[in-house]
Amino acid sequence: MPNPTVAYFYDPDVGNFHYGPGHPMKPQRITLTHSLVLHYGLHDKMKVYRPYQATERDMCRFHSDDYIQFLSSVSPQNVQEYTKFLSVYNVGEDCPVFDGLFDFCKMYTGASLEGAVKLNNNQCDIAVNWSGGLHHAKKYEASGFCYVNDIVIAILELLKYHPRVLYIDIDIHHGDGVQEAFYLTDRVMCVSFHKYGQLFFPGTGDMYEVGAESGRYYSVNVPLLTGIDDASYMQIFKPIISNVMEYYKPTAVVLQCGADSLGSDRLGCFNLSIKGHGECVEYVKSFNLPLLVLGGGGYTKRNVARCWTYETAVLLDEQISNELPFNEYWKYFGPDFSLNPEIFTKQDNQNTRQYLDNIKVTVLENLKMLAAAPSVQMQDIPSDLLSLENTEEPDPDVRNSVEDIDKRIEPSNEFYDGDKDNDKENEGFLDV
Numbered sequence: 427m428p429n430p431t432v433a434y435f436y437d438p439d440v441g442n443f444h445y446g447p448g449h450p451m452k453p454q455r456i457t458l459t460h461s462l463v464l465h466y467g468l469h470d471k472m473k474v475y476r477p478y479q480a481t482e483r484d485m486c487r488f489h490s491d492d493y494i495q496f497l498s499s500v501s502p503q504n505v506q507e508y509t510k511f512l513s514v515y516n517v518g519e520d521c522p523v524f525d526g527l528f529d530f531c532k533m534y535t536g537a538s539l540e541g542a543v544k545l546n547n548n549q550c551d552i553a554v555n556w557s558g559g560l561h562h563a564k565k566y567e568a569s570g571f572c573y574v575n576d577i578v579i580a581i582l583e584l585l586k587y588h589p590r591v592l593y594i595d596i597d598i599h600h601g602d603g604v605q606e607a608f609y610l611t612d613r614v615m616c617v618s619f620h621k622y623g624q625l626f627f628p629g630t631g632d633m634y635e636v637g638a639e640s641g642r643y644y645s646v647n648v649p650l651l652t653g654i655d656d657a658s659y660m661q662i663f664k665p666i667i668s669n670v671m672e673y674y675k676p677t678a679v680v681l682q683c684g685a686d687s688l689g690s691d692r693l694g695c696f697n698l699s700i701k702g703h704g705e706c707v708e709y710v711k712s713f714n715l716p717l718l719v720l721g722g723g724g725y726t727k728r729n730v731a732r733c734w735t736y737e738t739a740v741l742l743d744e745q746i747s748n749e750l751p752f753n754e755y756w757k758y759f760g761p762d763f764s765l766n767p768e769i770f771t772k773q774d775n776q777n778t779r780q781y782l783d784n785i786k787v788t789v790l791e792n793l794k795m796l797a798a799a800p801s802v803q804m805q806d807i808p809s810d811l812l813s814l815e816n817t818e819e820p821d822p823d824v825r826n827s828v829e830d831i832d833k834r835i836e837p838s839n840e841f842y843d844g845d846k847d848n849d850k851e852n853e854g855f856l857d858v
């Protein structure tokens with residue numbers, strides 16, 4: 427796809443939220459990324475949008491009403507009144523209550539959701555939201571710095587038009603929240619490459635987690651060891667993704683680009699370079715499918731900004747100089763002031779060729795177990811998920827035709843439906 431149309435979502439306020447002193451998650455990395463994107467002139471090559479903000483209704487397509495009600499009400503000022511709920515919703519330490527928490531959730535979730543809507547409407551080939559990708563959030567609780575799972579909500583939107591959505595996760599942590607949501611369905615395939623073992627967070631994602639019921643073999647996990655470098659990562663990433671494409675035949679792809687898999691990350695222990703991380707993005711892009719690109723983890727913010735800027739250029743097929751353009755955050759990028767600095771190896775690569783080959787053989791055998799790509803009978807397309815689309819109040823004097831009403835009814839077997847859902851009520855699985 428030469429010169430794809432890229433839609434890029436950025437809210438100038440998103441970098442101003444603070445998780446609290448000493449917390450490794452720093453939303454400011456999004457501001458740094460955007461500054462580099464602007465100073466490289468990449469904004470001229472794409473459509474830049476200030477995103478829609480998700481509503482509680484949008485969030486409750488996945489999350490429980492009581493959890494979202496809690497997130498929208500709690501604040502540092504009134505947190506004493508909520509102490510008994512903090513442990514229920516896993517809020518407090520890793521996922522602190524900070525000023526503007528719910529506004530932050532609305533912004534990053536709205537951007538992913540609007541990206542999905544624009545892909546569905548063919549208004550772009552690729553949608554980018556570096557503030558999204560919060561893959562650990564669960565139906566009923568926060569987890570791993572994530573509160574609202576923008577990925578699940580965006581995928582639900584894509585499923586209105588797409589029979590099969592492929593989710594790929596290159597964050598160093600397992601994409602557990604997304605996998606759990608779609609564990610029982612064949613309409614979403616979740617493929618996660620992550621560090622596994624030695625109690626590394628979140629502790630799930632071994633090779634034998636393959637999905638269940640209709641979703642059996644539609645969860646693909648690639649557990650990796652400390653210190654993986656570009657060459658080893660490519661040895662396993664490319665053959666698995668090419669086989670997934672061949673066997674699953676997705677009609678849309680969501681790529682979570684967590685940058686904590688880079689070398690020198692404050693929390694991570696892999697050794698990918700920015701070029702190596704970007705090569706994954708380039709490879710996924712080469713399949714020319716509608717693509718939603720999201721951020722995720724990444725705790726050495728100067729490298730996160732470099733990485734996501736480079737990947738923005740990759741998505742645009744633009745070459746950019748290794749010499750960083752002067753920008754207001756210049757001091758962060760010394761002493762080299764380059765886009766691809768040498769990444770210092772903290773850890774030896776423990777992934778032997780044989781270890782990786784064994785994983786590859788198991789994963790490829792599981793893929794062969796897939797029946798022919800499932801085909802979903804698409805019914806009437808429900809209205810877009812964005813409340814934005816529904817803000818026009820219908821004229822009360824005009825009665826809806828039966829046809830109009832039918833269009834708004836979502837088939838109960840395809841879409842998760844608030845309290846009346848027919849999924850495994852206490853497990854957070856979606857039945858799609």
Ligand SMILES: [Zn+2]
Nearest residue numbers: 597599686723
């Ligand atoms: Zn992570």
